[in-house]
Amino acid sequence: MRHIISILIENEAGALSRVSGLFSARGYNIESLTVAPTEDPTLSRMTLVTRGTDEIIEQITKQLNKLLDVVKLIDLAEASHVERELMLVKVRTCKETREEIQRLAGIFRGKIIDVSSNSYVIEMTGPSDKLDAFIATLDEKNIIETVRSGPTGLSRGEKGLHL
Amino acid sequence: MELSGGQIVVQCLKDEGVEYLFGYPGGAVLHLYDAIFHQDDVKHILVRHEQAATHAADAYARATGKPGVVLVTSGPGATNAVTGIATAYLDSIPMVVISGQVPTAVIGSDAFQEVDMVGITRPCVKHNFLVKDVNDIAETMKKAFYVATTGRPGPVVVDIPKDITDPNVIIPYIYPKSVNMRSYSPATKGHPRQIKKAVELILAAQRPVIYSGGGVVLGEGSEELRELTRSLNFPITQTLMGLGAYPATDKQFIGMLGMHGTYEANLAMHESDVILAIGVRFDDRVTGKLAEFCPHSTIIHIDIDPASISKTVKVDVPIVGEVKLVLQQMLEEIKEQNKNASKKALEAWWTRIESWRSINCLEFDRDSEQIKPQAVVEMVYEVTKGNAYVTSDVGQHQMYAAQFYHFDKPRRWINSGGLGTMGFGLPAAIGVKLAHPDEEVVCITGEASIQMCIQELATALQYDTPVKIINLNNRYMGMVRQWQEFNYESRYSQSYMDTLPDFVKLAEAYGHVGMRVDKPEDVMPALEKAFAMKDRTVFIDIITDRTENVYPMIEAGKGHQEMTLRVAPGTPINRELA
Numbered sequence: 001m002r003h004i005i006s007i008l009i010e011n012e013a014g015a016l017s018r019v020s021g022l023f024s025a026r027g028y029n030i031e032s033l034t035v036a037p038t039e040d041p042t043l044s045r046m047t048l049v050t051r052g053t054d055e056i057i058e059q060i061t062k063q064l065n066k067l068l069d070v071v072k073l074i075d076l077a078e079a080s081h082v083e084r085e086l087m088l089v090k091v092r093t094c095k096e097t098r099e100e101i102q103r104l105a106g107i108f109r110g111k112i113i114d115v116s117s118n119s120y121v122i123e124m125t126g127p128s129d130k131l132d133a134f135i136a137t138l139d140e141k142n143i144i145e146t147v148r149s150g151p152t153g154l155s156r157g158e159k160g161l162h163l
Numbered sequence: 164m165e166l167s168g169g170q171i172v173v174q175c176l177k178d179e180g181v182e183y184l185f186g187y188p189g190g191a192v193l194h195l196y197d198a199i200f201h202q203d204d205v206k207h208i209l210v211r212h213e214q215a216a217t218h219a220a221d222a223y224a225r226a227t228g229k230p231g232v233v234l235v236t237s238g239p240g241a242t243n244a245v246t247g248i249a250t251a252y253l254d255s256i257p258m259v260v261i262s263g264q265v266p267t268a269v270i271g272s273d274a275f276q277e278v279d280m281v282g283i284t285r286p287c288v289k290h291n292f293l294v295k296d297v298n299d300i301a302e303t304m305k306k307a308f309y310v311a312t313t314g315r316p317g318p319v320v321v322d323i324p325k326d327i328t329d330p331n332v333i334i335p336y337i338y339p340k341s342v343n344m345r346s347y348s349p350a351t352k353g354h355p356r357q358i359k360k361a362v363e364l365i366l367a368a369q370r371p372v373i374y375s376g377g378g379v380v381l382g383e384g385s386e387e388l389r390e391l392t393r394s395l396n397f398p399i400t401q402t403l404m405g406l407g408a409y410p411a412t413d414k415q416f417i418g419m420l421g422m423h424g425t426y427e428a429n430l431a432m433h434e435s436d437v438i439l440a441i442g443v444r445f446d447d448r449v450t451g452k453l454a455e456f457c458p459h460s461t462i463i464h465i466d467i468d469p470a471s472i473s474k475t476v477k478v479d480v481p482i483v484g485e486v487k488l489v490l491q492q493m494l495e496e497i498k499e500q501n502k503n504a505s506k507k508a509l510e511a512w513w514t515r516i517e518s519w520r521s522i523n524c525l526e527f528d529r530d531s532e533q534i535k536p537q538a539v540v541e542m543v544y545e546v547t548k549g550n551a552y553v554t555s556d557v558g559q560h561q562m563y564a565a566q567f568y569h570f571d572k573p574r575r576w577i578n579s580g581g582l583g584t585m586g587f588g589l590p591a592a593i594g595v596k597l598a599h600p601d602e603e604v605v606c607i608t609g610e611a612s613i614q615m616c617i618q619e620l621a622t623a624l625q626y627d628t629p630v631k632i633i634n635l636n637n638r639y640m641g642m643v644r645q646w647q648e649f650n651y652e653s654r655y656s657q658s659y660m661d662t663l664p665d666f667v668k669l670a671e672a673y674g675h676v677g678m679r680v681d682k683p684e685d686v687m688p689a690l691e692k693a694f695a696m697k698d699r700t701v702f703i704d705i706i707t708d709r710t711e712n713v714y715p716m717i718e719a720g721k722g723h724q725e726m727t728l729r730v731a732p733g734t735p736i737n738r739e740l741a
Binding site: 010013014017018021025055058059062063065066067068069070071072163 | 281282285286289290293310344345346347468469470472473474477
């Protein structure tokens with residue numbers, strides 16, 4: 001099953017490599033990983049998407065908790081949560097396709113943030129499957145490049161992950 | 164007090180009460196070595212290879228419970244230490260390793276003797292630090308000792324660039340009294356509800372087994388373990404790392420379990436209905452085939468490390484806490500519940516265990532015209548009256564030592580169980596002898612293992628650490644040869660060395676006493692003579708039966724019930740199981 005593990009980690013050199021090293025050393029898979037400092041500059045927040053049986057996820061969370069740089073973590077998938085991913089897509093355009101691509105982006109609530117004579121850059125956020133769906137609607141040979149942040153998320157309700 | 168970075172490191176060691184520092188100098192740690200030169204509270208032990216520094220410090224920690232401390236230079240000094248760091252990591256040994264690093268200004272430029280020590284050791288340390296400011300040294304050292312020795316112990320590396328120890332930079336020194344780490348709070352007591360559940364299960368058990376391990380030794384829980392086991396009259400088996408926590412000569416001890424465990428221990432595990440696992444980690448050498456491990460058992464697991472619980476074997480009642488405290492809680496809870504385990508069921512269980520015990524699975528050919536390695540260990544046991552500290556290397560001799568030297572006290576059996584590091588034995592013996600100069604220290608080794616750190620014979624002379632080296636010389640890498648005999652139709656690929664040194668001359672060349680024995684009747688007199696030389700290191704090269712195998716054996720991937728016994732070598736025993 002897919003799990004989204006949200007981690008508060010010391011904002012220190014090497015902390016990220018302790019996490020990624022743990023995953024490679026123990027053979028766990030990382031689907032995506034995002035990390036950035038939080039409102040407290042001594043802490044970073046990491047969102048990590050992984051897959052595995054309940055036993056493997058239990059081991060992953062225990063092993064992560066064992067790292068001295070990991071302050072706190074939750075598995076967002078255990079309860080109701082919201083998640084979003086950011087994607088930028090650069091597409092090739094020509095006179096005939098410009099309007100159609102603009103219309104499609106509009107349907108998916110995407111924004112065109114860069115325009116050149118024969119390309120667009122479209123910005124889109126949403127659950128990962130929505131971004132997948134948008135990509136599927138585009139003609140593959142028109143996609144110049146895509147970049148995705150990987151999902152990030154929060155639990156629903158007033159509770160939060162903090163010290 | 165105003166000190167330089169180098170002096171601060173040494174002062175921190177003094178403030179931690181460090182007695183011995185095992186190390187080897189080099190460019191990046193010269194400032195530090197100069198600070199060492201100006202004092203004699205912390206005694207430096209100069210080894211001949213950095214790997215030996217880590218093993219000696221590690222064994223010092225195993226024998227005393229205090230952290231072992233190592234100092235090495237950058238680059239090759241640091242990488243040479245890695246094997247020893249990993250050895251300590253796999254066996255959860257408290258150790259602080261200080262490594263020199265190139266000056267901060269050139270880090271990352273592939274400078275002379277530069278390696279990314281923090282990166283290299285990351286997977287085999289409990290934690291590591293790179294000190295980037297002289298003002299951080301004291302706090303980092305405090306943290307290093309705190310992390311290494313609390314919770315599940317382990318090695319901690321402190322990597323210090325050369326400029327940080329500059330003698331010209333002087334700052335005020337205060338050693339912090341405590342540390343505050345928001346992300347690190349080791350468990351203490353077990354959860355009362357879990358304790359209650361565990362005790363209920365134990366008292367209702369029909370065929371219980373206590374399976375205890377290295378955690379009991381590390382957590383100083385030996386006394387409580389004895390009290391609990393005796394009060395319950397349960398059979399107890401111990402892992403390779405746990406030997407000595409419960410006395411091996413006690414009748415309730417049914418031997419080591421696992422790959423080379425006893426018939427009675429492995430079958431008792433297989434047929435048990437309740438397992439009380441204490442300070443163990445269900446290692447593959449213990450469990451054999453996981454799918455067939457203790458098929459009828461409810462498993463209670465006490466461990467300080469939550470990640471150890473249900474890692475390989477699903478546990479029914481986990482108890483996270485310090486073994487000593489949890490066992491005390493259990494003893495109290497047993498009193499509280501005021502019930503006894505079923506006497507009748509236990510009697511029947513013991514009868515069954517005794518029937519397994521009666522096949523005497525460790526027996527070997529005592530009438531052989533060749534020297535049997537098992538007989539040698541038995542004789543060492545006799546000569547030392549079972550009181551020696553025994554270090555070993557890795558292989559057949561290690562298993563013979565575990566099977567035939569009956570450890571009655573914890574911390575006396577010093578071996579590399581998890582990583583299985585050949586070369587461990589001799590430097591370990593030196594570390595133990597420094598810790599306990601008045602105790603008998605024996606290194607049981609083989610002719611292949613001993614050559615991996617043989618250079619430490621020089622260290623043994625320099626620091627006058629008279630140990631007795633029992634070299635079980637079968638002219639093979641015995642355990643490799645045994646596996647090749649069983650699994651590769653006796654194709655002994657590269658498990659034999661054509662040119663062995665004359666160990667007697669070698670010992671003498673290093674300034675020690677060398678002896679060679681090749682007849683069974685000469686072993687005992689030689690041992691008596693060797694152990695009578697209290698102030699000399701004696702290397703006894705004993706020419707043993709080259710084809711001897713370690714039995715019983717559970718071959719890799721098989722279950723506890725599928726042991727191969729000596730009675731019919733190579734034939735698996737498939738007894739009817741209840």
